[in-house]
Amino acid sequence: MMELLSNNIFFSAKIQLTFVVTVFSFIAFFTGRVFPQIAKSCLNLFVSSQAGEKTEKLLLPYKQLIGLAFGLGFMEIVALFVPVLDDYPVIEKIISLILTIEACWLFSRIFGKYIDEYILESALKSGRKANSELLNLAKYTAYLAIIFVGFIFFAQTHNINIFSLLASLGIGGVAFAFASKTTIEQLLSGVVLYIDHPFYIDDYIGLPDGTFGRVESIGWRSTKIRTSGKGTVIVIPNNSLTQMSIENFSGAKKVISILSLNFTRKIEPKEQALIEQVVLTSTKDIFGLDSRSTRIDFRTLNKNSEPKTQAQVSLFILGSGKVSMELRRQLLDVATQTINQKLKGYGIDFNIEEPTIYVDAPVTI
CATH class of the missing domain: 3.30.70.1130 (EIF_2_alpha)
Structure with missing residues (x-):
């Protein structure tokens, strides 16, 4: 009888705790939904009104995702520090995995919007054509970095041995690097061209082999040049361009x-x-x-x-x-x-x- 009474009390406590957690999770969700306005007010007060306006404009389209992140975050904290359920480890891992995926998705969307609106706008104001291929490269690189950080965080918080996994990935990565050495070299050269800016899109350039024309695009692996006179397109690998003497006529x-x-x-x-x-x-x-x-x-x-x-x-x-x-x-x-x-x-x-x-x-x- 005493055991049955104890089980009933424990079951009732779990129901009450579940109700409280649910209520506070909804409060956290609605707090997340108004977070763009909260961030705007704080930035207006401590930084500038322009920073507040930009932040609200950047975050407002994703207020539902931000609210979901706040709600899941609260549930994750409760599952970590108030383990009252017998099967709590499984529930906590499920909540944590959902939160990690949702957070990675949210940060990727926000960063992509920042690239499309603010970086692209800055490039257009500078009077130069924005290089869509390199902007996409920057976005996808950032996406991979966000996913990698989320994976490491999830593994570290759940005592998953990632070193053996990374070691196996490292061996495969070395083999992959040797197999695609030229492609990797071209990709890195594309980054060098983007940082060094020997030319921009629509510039007229001359190369040592006599090639002369207008730069049509600067891609991840190669650059396309529309030759003057014939009008044909020459595709030159980026790693070749970084080793050439390039004469830029447009900036003269x-x-x-x-x-x-x-x-x-x-x-x-x-x-x-x-x-x-x-x-x-x-x-x-x-x-x-x-x-x-x-x-x-x-x-x-x-x-x-x-x-x-x-x-x-x-x-x-x-x-x-x-x-x-x-x-x-x-x-x-x-x-x-x-x-x-x-x-x-x-x-x-x-x-x-x-x-x-x-x-x-x-x-x-």
Whole structure:
């Protein structure tokens, strides 16, 4: 009789505890549902209103999942510290497994939303096209990291020996790494390209093998370049690009320096060829000067019924900053003096029309 009475009391206590746990689990669930508003209020108070608005916008679509995490978390705490049920270990493991899966899913969704809205928005504001393939790579890498952390946490809290499992996975991982060495190298090179930024999508680049074109995409394993002229697409492995000298044309600036040489007489074609040679020789060694684009145009001017020749020299200076541009202009002044001395040495008199004209222009692709 006493044993039966004791069992009834214990059973009644379990029912009461189950009722209390259920009630508080629902309270925790509804607390989780309003957690985005709570986080917003705290951030508005201690950080900034902008941080509060962004956090609420990020968390609000997942308030149901957050509430479920709060409720399961409370049940997990009760199952760990108030083990009154005979079969509590099984129940606790089930609750803990569900909580781990739900938490990993929740963090993955929140992180994915953060990448899609805030990282993508930042990339668009920077004026560069966002690289969707690398953003996806970052998302999936983060997903794997979240799942791995959740697995380790579950194993550690339930005394599961993960070292033997990791050791077996490590042996398989080494074999897999050797089998896919090239693919892994290409993936790591894609990360290097993303961090180093030698070029962006839509940039025009030139490679040592003569390839020239527009970057269409930077993928996990390879980069696609739309060649100029033919319009074909070349797919280049990323590990090859990291070992090449890449010439990026899109980020360059160009200043056209226009020199007007006024000769005291009409210059014959043979002398014009000599003048072109002197100009090219005197300017080809100037650092930052695109000698391939140098143009010399001769024209005849009729002044006082006496024909005279004028030569307009267009020099193209490449640079990226005010200091470098100023230095190259000074070097160009030195080259102008050299041209003057050499031509006068050949008996060709002229004067340079002042001032020298400098025109900012985009680099012609």
